[in-house]
Amino acid sequence: MQFSNLNLDYFSILPEIITALAGVILMLIDAFSKKAGRKLSPMFSLFALVATLASIIALWPRASYTASFAGMIVNDHLRLYFALVIVACGIIATLLASQFLDDEALPPGEFYALMMFATTGMLMMASAGDLVMVFLGLETSSIATYVMAGYRRTDLRANESSLKYFLLGSFSAAFLLYGMALTYGATGTTNIEGIRQILIAGKVIYPQMLLVGVAMMLVGFGFKIATAPFHLWTPDVYEGAPTLVTAILATGPKVAVFAAFLRVFAEGLGTPTAPAVGAQIYDNWINALAVMAAIGMTFGNIVALAQRNMKRMLAYSSIAHGGYTLIGFLTTEYAPVGFYMLTYALMSLGAFAIVQMLAREGDAKTEISDYAGIGFEVPNLSFPLAIFMLSMAGIPPMAGFMGKFYVFKSAWVSSPNLRWLVIVAIINSIISVYYYLYPIVVMFFRPPVSDFTKPRLSPMSQLALAITIIGTLYFGLFPNGALKVLQQKTPGAQQVAVQK
Amino acid sequence: MFELPIQQLIFLFVAAVAVFAAFNVILQRNPIYSALALIITMCALAGTFLMLEAQFVATMQVIVYAGAVMVLFVFVIMLLNVRTEEARQDRVKYLKLVAPLLFIALLGEVIFVARSVTTTAPPLATTGNEPAFGTVESIGEAMFSSYLFPFEATSVLILMAMVGSLVLARRRTMSEAETLGKLIEESGKPQLTPAEPVAKLEEKKEEIAA
Amino acid sequence: MKEYLPILVVFLFVLGFAVTNLVLAHLLGRHRNTRAKLMPYECGIDPVGSAHQRFSVRFYLVAMMFILFDIEAVFLLPWAVIFRSLSEKLSRPFVYAEMMVFLIVLLVGYIYVWKKGVFEWNRG
Numbered sequence: 031m032q033f034s035n036l037n038l039d040y041f042s043i044l045p046e047i048i049t050a051l052a053g054v055i056l057m058l059i060d061a062f063s064k065k066a067g068r069k070l071s072p073m074f075s076l077f078a079l080v081a082t083l084a085s086i087i088a089l090w091p092r093a094s095y096t097a098s099f100a101g102m103i104v105n106d107h108l109r110l111y112f113a114l115v116i117v118a119c120g121i122i123a124t125l126l127a128s129q130f131l132d133d134e135a136l137p138p139g140e141f142y143a144l145m146m147f148a149t150t151g152m153l154m155m156a157s158a159g160d161l162v163m164v165f166l167g168l169e170t171s172s173i174a175t176y177v178m179a180g181y182r183r184t185d186l187r188a189n190e191s192s193l194k195y196f197l198l199g200s201f202s203a204a205f206l207l208y209g210m211a212l213t214y215g216a217t218g219t220t221n222i223e224g225i226r227q228i229l230i231a232g233k234v235i236y237p238q239m240l241l242v243g244v245a246m247m248l249v250g251f252g253f254k255i256a257t258a259p260f261h262l263w264t265p266d267v268y269e270g271a272p273t274l275v276t277a278i279l280a281t282g283p284k285v286a287v288f289a290a291f292l293r294v295f296a297e298g299l300g301t302p303t304a305p306a307v308g309a310q311i312y313d314n315w316i317n318a319l320a321v322m323a324a325i326g327m328t329f330g331n332i333v334a335l336a337q338r339n340m341k342r343m344l345a346y347s348s349i350a351h352g353g354y355t356l357i358g359f360l361t362t363e364y365a366p367v368g369f370y371m372l373t374y375a376l377m378s379l380g381a382f383a384i385v386q387m388l389a390r391e392g393d394a395k396t397e398i399s400d401y402a403g404i405g406f407e408v409p410n411l412s413f414p415l416a417i418f419m420l421s422m423a424g425i426p427p428m429a430g431f432m433g434k435f436y437v438f439k440s441a442w443v444s445s446p447n448l449r450w451l452v453i454v455a456i457i458n459s460i461i462s463v464y465y466y467l468y469p470i471v472v473m474f475f476r477p478p479v480s481d482f483t484k485p486r487l488s489p490m491s492q493l494a495l496a497i498t499i500i501g502t503l504y505f506g507l508f509p510n511g512a513l514k515v516l517q518q519k520t521p522g523a524q525q526v527a528v529q530k
Numbered sequence: 531m532f533e534l535p536i537q538q539l540i541f542l543f544v545a546a547v548a549v550f551a552a553f554n555v556i557l558q559r560n561p562i563y564s565a566l567a568l569i570i571t572m573c574a575l576a577g578t579f580l581m582l583e584a585q586f587v588a589t590m591q592v593i594v595y596a597g598a599v600m601v602l603f604v605f606v607i608m609l610l611n612v613r614t615e616e617a618r619q620d621r622v623k624y625l626k627l628v629a630p631l632l633f634i635a636l637l638g639e640v641i642f643v644a645r646s647v648t649t650t651a652p653p654l655a656t657t658g659n660e661p662a663f664g665t666v667e668s669i670g671e672a673m674f675s676s677y678l679f680p681f682e683a684t685s686v687l688i689l690m691a692m693v694g695s696l697v698l699a700r701r702r703t704m705s706e707a708e709t710l711g712k713l714i715e716e717s718g719k720p721q722l723t724p725a726e727p728v729a730k731l732e733e734k735k736e737e738i739a740a
Numbered sequence: 741m742k743e744y745l746p747i748l749v750v751f752l753f754v755l756g757f758a759v760t761n762l763v764l765a766h767l768l769g770r771h772r773n774t775r776a777k778l779m780p781y782e783c784g785i786d787p788v789g790s791a792h793q794r795f796s797v798r799f800y801l802v803a804m805m806f807i808l809f810d811i812e813a814v815f816l817l818p819w820a821v822i823f824r825s826l827s828e829k830l831s832r833p834f835v836y837a838e839m840m841v842f843l844i845v846l847l848v849g850y851i852y853v854w855k856k857g858v859f860e861w862n863r864g
Contacts, residue, residue, distance in 0.1 A: 686845065
């Protein structure tokens, strides 16, 4: 313990402080006066999230690899970028939440508080420089989402989804923690940068323990990303939870866990040229990831072909998207994964938002057959849904195509012996076009159902929808802005450049 | 010099208790017996920690695990009204073969890791000033200097757990009561009212009087 | 390790005492079990209905609150032990403030739980 080198940089944790404080205030407002809670919570949480966004942008010039709080918080560009994406997801979700809570007459105060705390956890995961911080951020965001999944307490399917998510999530967090403990035992430090240095220097104390530890961490992370073979919870949980919560689940925690995954594996354990154990471990986990990605994409796409429920189909498609994102780990930088996550978050939020607006109270209408013929009745909803479906299928000029293209190109260029993975991914993308086009066909080319009434859209929901649509089209047509931001190198990057 | 055999004996005893109690947890029919066996396992593990000179962890094991966590276990058993399990036909019979195989595989992995610990870890750098390994002081020093931020983040986690548990377990709101009423009407099943035991008491009184 | 020897001796004594009593009672006592002796005791009246009934969930909420504040107390323990020696290495107000932040966050939680009526059991 060096007491002189703690580097207590309070400014670097400003985003987490703002969201945690906002969560606490939302809690208290709701506890003291329910009416004030109902009126003030949406605006206050939006305000807090915008303030967090501002603080992240204010931190941008100070990005460096020096970790603050004794190595716990790393304020580099990876963290800032992923934090931006997370807060953007939070803002869109908050905009959508007000209408959802009003329609279903659910108490709003705690929902916003839980969403704030979940955002705090996700931000902690993105900024983690230490295994302990990764775990804490993971648990904070997970517990908040477990509770949010069961928020509609009278719905059996929501209870089922919350319970399944909780049981399997806790179990996999236990795997993650055990892997972290074994990694600590094998290297002597929990600091991710410290683990990397020990691997490069070849001074791992117990190599076999490190192997098992890394494998268990892979299992823990794999569950949270919903990649095969740890994907079995995804369809049931996504289908049962209220659609807005599914939207939050499918985007926020996934983005945050990918950030932590990148940091722990691609930076902490990404040592292909280190002596002895370092190179062996790297080969092991890269190959394991490649197999996981291949199985995930294939399985997700093939089973999605048979789905007739919109939310279940989107769940299987998100398993496939997790697989595509894992291909981005084969490169030397975080830009492919980061860009794919940005586009995926926008597409998914938009798609789930429209599903939520079309599903009536209690998620009554989520079968694809319920969408028959509504194409021209509600063009403000069906055209965006068509765009999101095409984007997910990877059809230009939408953002999904750009994301996939960038990931595949980077992987093709940087890993010559794993090019089979890119080919599998392209084949899978072609297969997936079928089940993404199917809802579009049903919406526009089938005779309409008789009892369809136009859903009412609050201004906030319309704003959220507009943001996602504009984002999807913008990043599909002009990705260079985002890519330039992603490819910024943090000063002092020489010590931690992934050696390839 | 008399220490060594006693330490081995004590370790064997504690470990045997832990393994035996752990098997009891899964093999007992009555869930309360399983919970009690789990408490014994936790205490035995605390004894193991004590022998490894991790006093703080041993104390925490008893306070947190055997105290708080087992309280939750027993509460859940009570609330969910878990009965003694009756022997029933498993629908998926091959699981009885797969489970022991996987157990042996896991045991093999554990032995693989344990046997790799052949070298003693390099001694932790101790100046004269630092507290001994495993004591409350050493953990306190680490927690409030290096691990300060995770410590504060834990407070947010605990706070959120409070909010979460309250969301899931609070009183029914009016709209939820309405929805439930509608669901019960639609399903047509009679609801169990708390008046049942009182009705049975009336019956018994009539029996005795008759 | 030698300091724990008395604890081991006490543990063995307690174990021996409990086991001896049970074994002796089983071997030496008379076994006359009537139906009335084997029924669960309910203040003298016959038990009516099963013991398993639906519980109100507010018991569980109290247990949850116990656990969360128990964890808080667990964190207080090392802080209290190390306060004096740590204030020489870091500054005393800082060490104090560390724990106060933790406690204040949990105090807010306590106020929230209080306001939400977890401790009021006489309403409905």
